[in-house]
Amino acid sequence: MAQIRRAPLADQAAEALLVRIRAGEWPLGAKLPGETTLGPQLGVGRSTVREAIRQLAGRGVLESRQGAGVFVTALDVTEDWDAVLRRAGIISVIEARIAIEAEAAAHAAERRTPQALRAVRRALAERQDQRGSTEEQVDADMRLHRAIVAAADNPVLLELFDTFVPRLRQAMVDMLRIGRNLAEEQDHAAHADLVEAIAARDAAAAHRLSRTHLASLKDALK
Incomplete structure (x- = not known):
């Protein structure tokens, strides 16, 4: 019998962040809280937060700026x-x-x-x-x-x-x-x-x- 596989934690964390961005919690151009803040909020570790951010950066929603933090660059994922x-x-x-x-x-x-x-x-x-x-x-x-x-x-x-x-x-x-x-x-x-x-x-x-x-x-x- 086939097992139902849950999505990886990073995928779930990325989706949770996207939901909050869509809801307006962080407006366009806003800086996200740090990994130590987001991790407990999402119930995941810092490495998972980093992977979730990397995913959303690849989809054009977030941008990591060296020494400055992570910023919102789009309010939703652009359709393929x-x-x-x-x-x-x-x-x-x-x-x-x-x-x-x-x-x-x-x-x-x-x-x-x-x-x-x-x-x-x-x-x-x-x-x-x-x-x-x-x-x-x-x-x-x-x-x-x-x-x-x-x-x-x-x-x-x-x-x-x-x-x-x-x-x-x-x-x-x-x-x-x-x-x-x-x-x-x-x-x-x-x-x-x-x-x-x-x-x-x-x-x-x-x-x-x-x-x-x-x-x-x-x-x-x-």
Whole structure:
């Protein structure tokens, strides 16, 4: 007969601390009491308190500052990003693309190096020559858009895009499979115009063209 296993003490202590943070016992930015105070309150030892704090720090709720103590940096655990993306609908995905990619396109126009521009042009040519499966077409499109984001020279934007790609890719595959896409020539022209704006260092045009193109994908779903 299978035994019911209790959660480890550190997990229980972390949950108890989280409940108290959610209840407002310690506001955002507040310093937590020391381990010698929290331990008796939670009914655990100091090592268990340290592990509970480490868990909540890893989840973005607490931050340990050397020589200063432990501070509240969030009032709840943020939902797992991958779970959010898996649940998101195609329109939500495209709206997020607009937020990330239009800004990245403007920065790319301002900051792109000759090497980055060559990578963008190469990805554009590969995208336009792609005649494979739906998945291969989407992958070629993703490579172009990633090259543009990389040209923006902002590691945070690039990290956001890379984290976003699996759900983004699936959304684009779904769109093509249900026939909700722009005419092929018009679509290629939109991408070519965007690349030329980046080459010309026209940040305003790059931002506008990126936003207009992605908004047209969103409108096609309505």
